[in-house]
Amino acid sequence: MSADPGFQVQADTITRHATTVDRVADQVAEGRGAAAAVSIGRDAYGILCSLIPSLLEPVPSPDVRAMSVGELRALVERADVYRAKAVFELAARAGRDDAAVAALSAASHLPHIRNDRIFHRVSLAWGAIIGLLAAKTPGSRNAAYAAFADLGPADREDLLTYLRVDAIEDAHPDPL
Template identity: 45%
Template structure:
């Protein structure tokens, strides 16, 4: 996107798309799930967090980040969250251009354990070459092995 005309344009000063501001949340979420409080994730087992991440779209992000918080000291958490990161659930969950998968890669790299870095490399390898280039640019690294983001 070198041409300025190709860049997305936002009319709202906070950068939100006006169509998003006008969504009818009662139609999208009639049960009000988005307003439910999350369970105490810190008391859940690693497997329970993984299962919760697959089944609960409302609090998925919280559960994924709880797994990432455990990754430096729990190899099974690193392995499970890397499996999640390869799924469409996280690949398609985007905040602007970065996906939850990118966040998982960064946090696994930042955990700086052999298992967490190996998992990050595996998730990175599952991306398309174009997306790999975007992730490297986002991480400000020329190779994934050279990326050492702070936690």
């Protein structure tokens, strides 16, 4: 039986490769900088396609921390692209703001929030319910229990599994 020589590397080869990777990264950064400096006017697309440039421009993200509870609630209710940010901002405020609790409670019952999956089985309604639980006020916990009861049976079971509890009343997540 021969001894295993283990894992061996050639340091000079790795160093040369790292230098090549750094050079390519610099070229990519230079290309990005040049591309950012160029803009094409709407006329370049013709009359029928003049809408294309506005579709390519990113939509500015709202500063949810500066928004009122009513504005956040409106983002959620109209199924805005930033509704998840609004739900989590409401959850962050729920421990100190009864209006945020009410908005979060209402959000947790909206069909589009219940069907809005953040990943795999986790819905945005779960985020709202967990935010209500984490607020740790009697009103927020009661709102969480009501929202939980309104979920479908499979969603209730999955949420309890996610929270690692047998009953929703046993869930005590940390505040956001």
